[in-house]
Amino acid sequence: MRVETAPRIVGKDFSGEPYSPPKARFLSFEYIPAERQLLHAFLSNKLVVGALTLLLLLVLIAFFAEWVSPVDPLEQTLRARLKPPIWQERGVSPYYLGTDRLGRDVLSNIIYGLRISLMVGLFSVGISLLIGLALGLTAGYARGFWETVIMRAVDVQLSLPLIMIALCFMVIFGQGLWKMIVVLAIAGWAEYARTVRGTVLSIREKEYVEAAHALGFGPGTIMVKYLLINAITPVLVLSAVQVPRVIMYEATLSFLGLGVPVTTPSIGLAIARGYQVLFSGSWWASIFPGLALMLLVACINIVADWLRDALEPRSREQV
């Protein structure tokens, strides 16, 4: 991982006062090892530390859902239908955040739902990453015919709304957790391919790659040892941004009834069920799952933004 210490142009602020850069954004001219800079920048940003801590907590909760959740999320207790949260008058233990129309515990549903969200986010992004990395490397290294084919496919894919592609494929293939993971992965590979190809193109003419050629290294070695290594940073940054997006798409598709089957404890489905009882005053069944999802996505977004700023200083001020 390479972190640049290039001095930033210190311009004037709009107010006319000289702009002083925020502290701990590795703007110092003295040499500090990259890892320490990263660590320093990280620790001095309270929001990021908080978000990462909360994110880890959510991941742990999701991972150990069987131990953490108070009851089975799919268990329907007809005696306890539409119970409000525990702090309200009719609330009963162990339904801390209330129950839905069929007497399923909202909190347990959220805990298992977080697991589904994270699973879809990680696996789907992982698959897109692998497809995009392979195709992007090929396009950038081999050039010629395959590059044209791959980049045309990228153009086609990026010129359609992702949600539309996902909807069409879900209509074709039907509901299912793994189906959705694959569909979202297929819908998302293009951006990786484009990024990786861009990186490869920018370094394939560098002297050290030429030197490797001259020394007789094969294309495989060069691709992995030189090109792949350099593509890791932009790919990492892209993944951090993609995970929350994919999580949101999962919730959206499931909310529409085109995502996971109804027997899966997904947050999108929980919100959809809560929506059905909204007008009877049972607000908790839709509001709490949405809040949990928002918290998860916000934490990942904060960490992703920070990661991008830290790893790609040139794009620091971009969105």
Added chain:
Amino acid sequence: MGLYILRRVYQALIVFFVVTGIVFSILHISGDPLALLMPPDAPPTEVEAMRRTLGLDQPLVVQYGLFLRNAVQGNLGVSYHHGQPALKLVLERLPASLELVITTIMISLVLAVPIGVLAASRRGKLVDRVSLLGSLVGISAPPFWIGIAFILVFSVELQWLPSSGRGTWAHLVLPATSLALYRLALFIRLIRAGMLDIMTMDFIRTARSKGVSEKKVIYKHALKNTLIPFVTIAGMQMGSLLAGAIVTEKVFAWPGMGRLFLEAIGVMDFPVIIAWALVTATIFLTLNLVVDVIYVWLDPRIRHEK
């Protein structure tokens, strides 16, 4: 520039062609269309006759050609459920969707530009931090959930605004604002980042050293240049909103294309699903094309290229 437009039109046509392929496979991967068209007890001879009249006994490639020919003529089949031409059904719902999408984009733009500029000009100050935090919430909250929360607060509790249907402007407020939050957050971030980027450029320094007032520097020199690339993003967002508005249309029972599409999925009404996909893709591609041309035209460096 003419050549550029021509090339872009050609690209858009290729994409459209691919979309028709995907959409055509919806019709065929999802099972035998005749099973849905004919009653289950129809005699086999009649089913075969129907198969021939519809061209379903031909090889897939021929069927695809037939599908394309019909599609070009605006014939996307008859809805199984409504018994009317599918394209007509979708186009009838288009104004409602456009109303929602355009209002959403307007709300986002009108609010995002001043907030973005203000945040950039007070960088690191309270206004900036609040707007960044706000935009983080906006980007992280699912739009359909925001809609539900809005209904809860403004329709159920306060009873200020209707929670469903279309008609008066009051019906439009909740769906449009709940859908706008995400774009608003996105636009604020983009404008802020763009402004900060532009403000470090040489021509800004030149303008300042000429003695141009700070207000003029910000609004005339910086904002104008920030908004040029922004045109592309706003246009693309408008296109993807058309597909993304489905959730909001569901939550607020808004009678747009998206709800028609969802109803069609519920009853496996494939012609309507196909018509929806093709209409959405066409609008999206056209918008992108227009936006790209506007962008090129706005940028004099490209406009004057021979």
